[in-house]
Amino acid sequence: MKNDLLVVENLVKYFPIRGGILQRVQNWVRAVDNVSFTIKKGETLGLVGESGCGKSTTGRTILRLTPQTSGKVWFDNKDLFSLGSSEMKKIRRDLQIIFQDPYSSLDPRMIVGESISEGLRAHGIGTPQERRQIVAETLVRVGLRAEHARRYPHEFSGGQRQRIGIARALTMKPKLIIADEPVSALDVSIQSTVLNLLDELQEEMGLTYVFIAHDLSVVEHISDRIGVMYLGKIVELAPRDDLFNDPQHPYTQALLSSIPIPNPHKRRKRIILEGDVPSASNPPPGCRFHTRCPVAVDRCRIDMPDFEEKIAGHFTACHLVEKI
Amino acid sequence: MTVAELQAEALLTTEEESQFVVIWRRFIRHRMALLGLITISILLLCVIIGPVFMPYDYTDQVKGAQRLGPFSTDHLGGYHVLGTDELGRDLLTRLLYAGRISLAVGFAVSFLETILGMTVGAVSGYYGGWTDTIAMRIVDLVLTIPSLPLLLVMSIILRNVEIPGIPREWTSVVVIVVILAGLQWTGPARLVRGMVLSLREQEFAEASKALGVSDTSIIFRHMIPNSMAPIIVSSTLAVGGAIIVESVLSFLGFGVQLPTPTWGNMLSNARTDMLMYPLLALYPGVLIFLAVLSFNFAGDGLRDAIDPRLKM
Ligand SMILES: Nc1ncnc2c1ncn2[C@@H]1O[C@H](COP(=O)(O)OP(=O)(O)OP(=O)(O)O)[C@@H](O)[C@H]1O
Ligand code: SF4
Ligand SMILES: [Mg+2]
Numbered sequence: 151m152k153n154d155l156l157v158v159e160n161l162v163k164y165f166p167i168r169g170g171i172l173q174r175v176q177n178w179v180r181a182v183d184n185v186s187f188t189i190k191k192g193e194t195l196g197l198v199g200e201s202g203c204g205k206s207t208t209g210r211t212i213l214r215l216t217p218q219t220s221g222k223v224w225f226d227n228k229d230l231f232s233l234g235s236s237e238m239k240k241i242r243r244d245l246q247i248i249f250q251d252p253y254s255s256l257d258p259r260m261i262v263g264e265s266i267s268e269g270l271r272a273h274g275i276g277t278p279q280e281r282r283q284i285v286a287e288t289l290v291r292v293g294l295r296a297e298h299a300r301r302y303p304h305e306f307s308g309g310q311r312q313r314i315g316i317a318r319a320l321t322m323k324p325k326l327i328i329a330d331e332p333v334s335a336l337d338v339s340i341q342s343t344v345l346n347l348l349d350e351l352q353e354e355m356g357l358t359y360v361f362i363a364h365d366l367s368v369v370e371h372i373s374d375r376i377g378v379m380y381l382g383k384i385v386e387l388a389p390r391d392d393l394f395n396d397p398q399h400p401y402t403q404a405l406l407s408s409i410p411i412p413n414p415h416k417r418r419k420r421i422i423l424e425g426d427v428p429s430a431s432n433p434p435p436g437c438r439f440h441t442r443c444p445v446a447v448d449r450c451r452i453d454m455p456d457f458e459e460k461i462a463g464h465f466t467a468c469h470l471v472e473k474i
Numbered sequence: 475m476t477v478a479e480l481q482a483e484a485l486l487t488t489e490e491e492s493q494f495v496v497i498w499r500r501f502i503r504h505r506m507a508l509l510g511l512i513t514i515s516i517l518l519l520c521v522i523i524g525p526v527f528m529p530y531d532y533t534d535q536v537k538g539a540q541r542l543g544p545f546s547t548d549h550l551g552g553y554h555v556l557g558t559d560e561l562g563r564d565l566l567t568r569l570l571y572a573g574r575i576s577l578a579v580g581f582a583v584s585f586l587e588t589i590l591g592m593t594v595g596a597v598s599g600y601y602g603g604w605t606d607t608i609a610m611r612i613v614d615l616v617l618t619i620p621s622l623p624l625l626l627v628m629s630i631i632l633r634n635v636e637i638p639g640i641p642r643e644w645t646s647v648v649v650i651v652v653i654l655a656g657l658q659w660t661g662p663a664r665l666v667r668g669m670v671l672s673l674r675e676q677e678f679a680e681a682s683k684a685l686g687v688s689d690t691s692i693i694f695r696h697m698i699p700n701s702m703a704p705i706i707v708s709s710t711l712a713v714g715g716a717i718i719v720e721s722v723l724s725f726l727g728f729g730v731q732l733p734t735p736t737w738g739n740m741l742s743n744a745r746t747d748m749l750m751y752p753l754l755a756l757y758p759g760v761l762i763f764l765a766v767l768s769f770n771f772a773g774d775g776l777r778d779a780i781d782p783r784l785k786m
Pocket of ligand 3: 205206207250330331
């Protein structure tokens with residue numbers, strides 16, 4: 151706990167589905183359902199899962215961009231959900247986010263320099279002159295030029311916009327950055343340059359990352375530990391090498407089997423998952439994965455498996471995985 | 475220019491400029507809209523500087539020179555291009571002054587309703603929940619008010635109030651402006667609310683929130699600037715609308731009160747001897763028609779120019 155910069159405990163976020171003429175709540179989208187993990191200072195936690203499994207919602211709830219349903223989050227040993235608005239505002243400097251969509255993440259009507267310095271303004275940091283200086287330096291640091299501050303977002307490419315988004319987060323000198331699929335929308339050719347930038351910045355500024363992706367191969371190089379999400383839950387969480395070499399959960403195994411390996415001798419057997427991901431508003435009882443799990447047993451349809459530390463440092467939620 | 479210079483210039487154009495140029499180009503392609511804009515400009519020019527060149531005041535009466543026809547000279551040697559009215563006042567002078575008031579009423583109502591509606595709509599859409607529910611109930615309520623009867627009642631009640639700091643003859647103008655704006659802000663409010671509902675879900679709004687930017691700042695620096703295009707269109711249309719309503723009220727005798735002339739009350743005043751002196755009614759009538767039509771054309775053209783997909 152001492153070394154942990156971020157502790158997420160039983161985080162739950164349900165979205166109401168309203169309907170009827172009275173707009174009553176008819177059901178809930180269980181976007182995030184009992185998610186727990188911790189991150190040490192300077193570490194990168196990869197969070198992986200298919201579209202709609204609740205990765206973004208996890209990030210947004212931690213940042214209090216959307217109110218939690220229940221659960222607790224400690225950041226820097228402070229209970230985030232109990233902070234008053236002025237304390238929360240102060241903490242926002244340390245806790246930043248980078249978004250997936252380089253188009254909607256920048257205000258099209260605001261010049262880039264304004265967008266980047268918005269946080270500084272809000273916290274009353276520096277004079278306008280000093281803020282311009284910070285913006286210029288940060289732009290250069292993320293691989294753009296100082297004079298780009300005067301342009302509008304539409305004048306940049308997707309990759310450049312993503313760098314602007316990174317610059318905006320960096321001006322606050324944050325401790326933790328939640329990077330929500332920062333490269334998913336980019337061309338494969340520029341993905342690695344942005345990933346490298348994030349890597350360098352981490353080293354330079356001692357940043358801690360929650361790195362969200364829908365693909366294990368994207369997080370492989372940057373992550374120290376990786377959590378795999380399925381339908382609002384983390385099903386497996388382990389140090390990167392353990393997860394890649396010794397995946398325990400059938401879902402993780404299936405995801406890994408779909409990544410092509412360059413070495414032909416180490417061929418993995420491809421596991422093809424049948425069916426679609428069930429709806430988050432009507433998740434299956436028992437293990438949420440049982441409708442698609444190739445090794446499911448009767449018990450899986452009734453009992454929800456606990457998310458347990460089966461091997462030291464390696465958490466899994468599956469009935470068939472023995473605790474050692 | 476060399477290629478390098480051209481490139482440098484291209485880089486220097488900001489979005490505002492280039493967008494403005496694009497909108498302007500699309501706007502002038504819309505011939506009726508351009509015609510509307512030109513008409514509005516001419517009217518504005520005339521009513522703003524025209525009265526300065528007139529030898530008469532709008533209250534000056536020449537005894538014994540009532541209802542002179544166009545191009546006539548009265549017995550004191552005064553020349554009246556459009557003639558005089560039933561009290562011997564120079565018609566052109568009165569029309570110009572009336573235009574000032576009518577257009578001022580139009581712009582003032584449009585400005586007020588836009589500011590009010592925009593603020594309510596943005597706050598309502600941004601916060602959602604109870605704030606939104608209450609604001610939208612109020613909008614519904616205002617929309618169900620039958621405006622004509624209310625206008626009549628209000629203008630009768632408020633006709634003789636004294637508003638400190640405002641000259642007596644302006645009182646009824648202010649009253650009309652406030653009542654009209656108070657009834658019509660619901661349009662822009664709904665418009666902006668709709669825009670903000672989708673804007674607040676955009677990631678740039680979340681980014682600002684994550685940076686610790688206050689809600690007020692997000693509303694005024696992000697939500698409203700991004701809703702500007704439809705707001706400009708609706709406020710252009712609102713100017714014409716307000717001029718029409720003022721004329722209707724005047725016709726019923728409840729608009730801006732004489733001796734302050736508006737095109738509306740001049741028209742309504744002329745109706746008593748409409749058959750004998752049709753020109754007295756024709757002048758203000760044509761001007762109202764021209765102004766309203768111009769604002770509508772310009773507004774429609776702006777709408778198409780700003781966003782061809784936008785339909786309100
Ligand atoms: N504001 C909202 N209101 C209602 N439901 C929502 C809302 N935001 C997300 N959801 C639902 O919550 C679930 C999780 O969404 P989330 O965006 O967190 O998924 P994700 O893992 O980030 O997916 P992606 O890879 O597509 O970004 C989805 O079923 C989504 O439809
Ligand atoms: S608990 Fe059962 S259904 Fe769930 S992953 Fe394990 S084996 Fe499959
Ligand atoms: Mg997402």
